[in-house]
Amino acid sequence: MWQNLKWEINAKFKEKIHRHVSSFQVIIxxxxxxxxxxxxxxxxxxxxxxxxxxxxxxxxxxxxxxxxVTGLVPHDTASYWSVFGQAVIxxxxxIGGMGVVTVSVAVAIFSGRKISLMQRSTMRESISAPQVxxxxxxxxxxxxxxxxVELLGAVAMAPVFVRDFGFLKGVWYAMFHSISxxxxxxxxxxxxxxxxxxxxxxxxQPVINLTIMALIIVGGIGFLTxxxxxxxxxxxxxxxxxxxxxxxxxAVLIAAPAVWFFFFEFSELPLGTRLLSSLxxxxxxxxxxxxxxxxxxxxxAGQMLMIVLMLIGGSPGSTAGGMKTTTIAVIFSSARAxxxxxxxxxxxxxxIPEEAIRTAGAILxxxxxxxxxxxxxxxxxxGIPLLDALFETASAIGTVGLSLGVTPELGRISQLILxxxxxxxxxxxxxxxxxxxxxxxVSGSAFPQERITVG
Amino acid sequence: MWQNLKWEINAKFKEKIHRHVSSFQVIIxxxxxxxxxxxxxxxxxxxxxxxxxxxxxxxxxxxxxxxxVTGLVPHDTASYWSVFGQAVIxxxxxIGGMGVVTVSVAVAIFSGRKISLMQRSTMRESISAPQVxxxxxxxxxxxxxxxxVELLGAVAMAPVFVRDFGFLKGVWYAMFHSISxxxxxxxxxxxxxxxxxxxxxxxxQPVINLTIMALIIVGGIGFLTxxxxxxxxxxxxxxxxxxxxxxxxxAVLIAAPAVWFFFFEFSELPLGTRLLSSLxxxxxxxxxxxxxxxxxxxxxAGQMLMIVLMLIGGSPGSTAGGMKTTTIAVIFSSARAxxxxxxxxxxxxxxIPEEAIRTAGAILxxxxxxxxxxxxxxxxxxGIPLLDALFETASAIGTVGLSLGVTPELGRISQLILxxxxxxxxxxxxxxxxxxxxxxxVSGSAFPQERITVG
Ligand SMILES: [K+]
Ligand SMILES: [K+]
Numbered sequence: 087m088w089q090n091l092k093w094e095i096n097a098k099f100k101e102k103i104h105r106h107v108s109s110f111q112v113i114i115x116x117x118x119x120x121x122x123x124x125x126x127x128x129x130x131x132x133x134x135x136x137x138x139x140x141x142x143x144x145x146x147x148x149x150x151x152x153x154x155v156t157g158l159v160p161h162d163t164a165s166y167w168s169v170f171g172q173a174v175i176x177x178x179x180x181i182g183g184m185g186v187v188t189v190s191v192a193v194a195i196f197s198g199r200k201i202s203l204m205q206r207s208t209m210r211e212s213i214s215a216p217q218v219x220x221x222x223x224x225x226x227x228x229x230x231x232x233x234x235v236e237l238l239g240a241v242a243m244a245p246v247f248v249r250d251f252g253f254l255k256g257v258w259y260a261m262f263h264s265i266s267x268x269x270x271x272x273x274x275x276x277x278x279x280x281x282x283x284x285x286x287x288x289x290x291q292p293v294i295n296l297t298i299m300a301l302i303i304v305g306g307i308g309f310l311t312x313x314x315x316x317x318x319x320x321x322x323x324x325x326x327x328x329x330x331x332x333x334x335x336x337a338v339l340i341a342a343p344a345v346w347f348f349f350f351e352f353s354e355l356p357l358g359t360r361l362l363s364s365l366x367x368x369x370x371x372x373x374x375x376x377x378x379x380x381x382x383x384x385x386x387a388g389q390m391l392m393i394v395l396m397l398i399g400g401s402p403g404s405t406a407g408g409m410k411t412t413t414i415a416v417i418f419s420s421a422r423a424x425x426x427x428x429x430x431x432x433x434x435x436x437x438i439p440e441e442a443i444r445t446a447g448a449i450l451x452x453x454x455x456x457x458x459x460x461x462x463x464x465x466x467x468x469g470i471p472l473l474d475a476l477f478e479t480a481s482a483i484g485t486v487g488l489s490l491g492v493t494p495e496l497g498r499i500s501q502l503i504l505x506x507x508x509x510x511x512x513x514x515x516x517x518x519x520x521x522x523x524x525x526x527x528v529s530g531s532a533f534p535q536e537r538i539t540v541g
Numbered sequence: 542m543w544q545n546l547k548w549e550i551n552a553k554f555k556e557k558i559h560r561h562v563s564s565f566q567v568i569i570x571x572x573x574x575x576x577x578x579x580x581x582x583x584x585x586x587x588x589x590x591x592x593x594x595x596x597x598x599x600x601x602x603x604x605x606x607x608x609x610v611t612g613l614v615p616h617d618t619a620s621y622w623s624v625f626g627q628a629v630i631x632x633x634x635x636i637g638g639m640g641v642v643t644v645s646v647a648v649a650i651f652s653g654r655k656i657s658l659m660q661r662s663t664m665r666e667s668i669s670a671p672q673v674x675x676x677x678x679x680x681x682x683x684x685x686x687x688x689x690v691e692l693l694g695a696v697a698m699a700p701v702f703v704r705d706f707g708f709l710k711g712v713w714y715a716m717f718h719s720i721s722x723x724x725x726x727x728x729x730x731x732x733x734x735x736x737x738x739x740x741x742x743x744x745x746q747p748v749i750n751l752t753i754m755a756l757i758i759v760g761g762i763g764f765l766t767x768x769x770x771x772x773x774x775x776x777x778x779x780x781x782x783x784x785x786x787x788x789x790x791x792a793v794l795i796a797a798p799a800v801w802f803f804f805f806e807f808s809e810l811p812l813g814t815r816l817l818s819s820l821x822x823x824x825x826x827x828x829x830x831x832x833x834x835x836x837x838x839x840x841x842a843g844q845m846l847m848i849v850l851m852l853i854g855g856s857p858g859s860t861a862g863g864m865k866t867t868t869i870a871v872i873f874s875s876a877r878a879x880x881x882x883x884x885x886x887x888x889x890x891x892x893i894p895e896e897a898i899r900t901a902g903a904i905l906x907x908x909x910x911x912x913x914x915x916x917x918x919x920x921x922x923x924g925i926p927l928l929d930a931l932f933e934t935a936s937a938i939g940t941v942g943l944s945l946g947v948t949p950e951l952g953r954i955s956q957l958i959l960x961x962x963x964x965x966x967x968x969x970x971x972x973x974x975x976x977x978x979x980x981x982x983v984s985g986s987a988f989p990q991e992r993i994t995v996g
Pocket of ligand 1 (some may be wrong): 144270373374484485
């Protein structure tokens with residue numbers, strides 16, 4: 087009987103691994119396909135204002151940036167691309183923001199087809215859902231949330247944009263920026279005033295500031311968390327541990343940097359604008375990518391703080407990228423347990439699985455390694471200051487889109503590096519590795535354990 | 542019977558914790574006492590060349606730097622301190638390099654007193670020995686190794702220094718630099734030629750270069766590893782897993798950066814000097830602190846690579862500081878296990894304990910946090926470039942002593958921050974935390990486990 091049970095567990099485990107690997111590959115291929123199609127559309131002559139079409143590399147860079155909801159751009163969106171080009175970009179953002187898999191499942195649902203088990207498990211991996219069940223319900227919930235929130239955002243901002251740009255353009259702007267903000271994409275059309283200026287001309291406009299911030303936060307907290315909030319309303323104690331961790335970490339990561347920015351930056355601004363700017367620049371690096379302040383005028387310490395926030399990123403199962411709030415929270419909790427000489431890391435009276443701690447460490451290492459290697463290489467290759475290059479790689483890997491202004495001047499190799507980092511940041515490092523590395527069944531657990539001193 | 546057993550285990554556990562905490566506190570108090578006595582000696586009028594004595598803060602900074610074998614100096618050692626002052630510094634380096642506890646145990650042994658259990662366990666913590674047994678033998682081994690290696694180093698370098706500075710001064714220089722190199726202290730007396738020039742005037746002198754590098758590497762690999770090498774000679778497979786990890790990691794961390802430096806820096810030097818310089822600048826950041834090249838003339842990418850090496854540091858149970866080679870190796874191994882979806886991290890067919898992985902993560906987090914916070918604060922406070930400030934904090938926390946030249950210009954608060962970081966880096970973050978935080982017996986293992994998504 088024991089043999090049988092063991093065999094059964096073994097088979098289930100293998101099947102699970104097998105299913106995962108395939109899901110990972112499907113997710114990656116889906117993103118790649120959409121990026122490639124987007125690139126082709128952007129090379130069309132009617133995609134640019136000058137009627138020449140973009141070079142393939144620029145189109146690929148922009149398409150990757152849109153699908154990976156990053157917002158780094160080699161050309162200013164408003165002044166370089168035609169309305170058709172902008173519409174393509176917006177379409178890519180919407181697909182990328184919801185996730186390629188969610189979109190494909192949604193299409194399947196609407197066309198009345200049956201959702202296969204494969205699609206369910208891929209969807210589960212893709213939105214980091216805790217179980218396979220309820221995928222159809224979850225997809226419907228995501229779609230409803232996305233369109234409802236984006237509609238509200240557009241309605242809130244429309245009056246300001248209509249006042250500034252006339253009715254048609256104003257409505258288009260409200261729609262574009264609402265989608266871009268909710269998807270944490272960071273693309274904007276305000277460069278029409280002065281290229282690459284992002285939202286700096288709206289720095290003291292409360293409606294635009296508050297709406298965009300709200301959209302960013304809602305989008306970056308993740309569908310799973312909203313589903314939890316919807317189900318349990320204001321009964322915080324009934325939320326899943328993950329939802330609690332996400333909400334608390336997000337609040338801390340917005341409040342603390344805002345205080346720093348308020349006291350150590352923006353001292354030349356009037357009080358109201360200073361408050362708005364501190365808050366906005368604290369919300370945007372994880373992983374929205376709009377800015378209302380001139381980032382090059384901030385202190386280097388402030389820029390470094392932004393780099394840290396960019397690397398941390400948003401929450402899992404959301405429109406955001408980066409290492410994720412939960413990753414950093416798990417590492418902190420584990421460290422706290424080590425410091426107190428307790429046995430176990432925990433949050434809200436729930437133990438954190440050992441696997442999550444190890445995975446979080448691996449993710450931290452991957453992000454730090456790629457961030458540093460990319461930044462050092464670009465700094466050396468382009469002969470630009472290291473901090474500017476690191477800011478750029480953190481922005482790419484966190485799918486943020488903020489820049490100290492070096493993106494348009496980069497050479498081919500650096501552009502390709504950033505394309506790779508954006509893809510890595512959106513799809514997720516582990517998804518890529520699990521898709522590429524065949525799972526070997528050598529477990530290493532047969533080896534005897536031996537002490538090793540660290541620190 | 543179960544109750545009895547449980548009670549017994551519990552009591553043993555508590556006793557163990559209690560013993561540890563006390564050991565930690567003893568280590569910290571020992572270091573503090575030596576630093577304070579050193580500071581007082583350095584404020585004496587006869588300690589400086591101008592006969593005025595140093596200010597208390599400068600004396601404290603220099604004494605901390607010497608005891609924590611860092612090498613950051615507010616005043617050039619050769620031109621500011623008198624021979625008495627230099628002798629005090631050398632004495633502090635020797636104590637700090639061997640470790641305050643080792644020295645006190647050695648004194649007890651020589652004066653024929655019995656070594657108490659408390660002393661044994663403190664010594665064990667202090668040199669990261671795997672067991673309490675054999676402490677007397679281990680102490681004797683350490684003393685013999687230290688004096689033998691330092692003597693050999695001095696003899697090797699004496700001819701060059703005697704040629705350059707005459708007999709008496711030459712011998713003094715050979716002794717000083719041999720001890721400073723073996724203890725990974727980074728203090729030098731060559732500033733007599735041009736203040737703060739370190740070994741740049743010897744950049745193409747093979748004897749000095751090779752001897753100093755050898756001393757640094759031998760000192761930074763750790764007494765436990767040498768004991769293993771001595772016991773098992775060239776039978777690598779018989780070494781402890783920790784020794785193997787240390788040797789391999791050290792080799793990689795010397796070879797890889799040397800290759801980078803050779804190809805991307807020092808292109809203006811003749812081939813021989815370029816080879817020596819690449820190797821020397823690769824050996825010195827973990828955690829020696831001499832330099833034969835002008836660090837301010839390196840590319841920012843090269844400076845960043847040095848920062849990474851400084852943070853990693855040397856090996857446990859050695860004269861070196863930093864996060865330690867084993868910490869970074871354990872994190873890599875754990876990440877590799879996660880990537881391959883294996884169950885367990887391992888090295889050389891030995892499993893790594895879960896505790897080591899968690900501790901390594903906590904140490905990484907502590908070092909990164911203090912490094913970034915310190916650098917950002919100093920950059921903001923002193924109005925200096927962030928990279929210079931980060932270089933300085935990495936140098937302090939890794940007890941390295943390399944600098945881009947900002948140490949002498951720093952204000953009081955920044956000096957105090959660096960003093961704190963040097964102490965942290967030498968004594969070890971966990972030792973400080975375990976000494977300060979009372980061990981609470983809430984284990985958290987009673988909480989139910991709950992899934993959390995990371996990355
Ligand atoms: K973005
Ligand atoms: K040093």
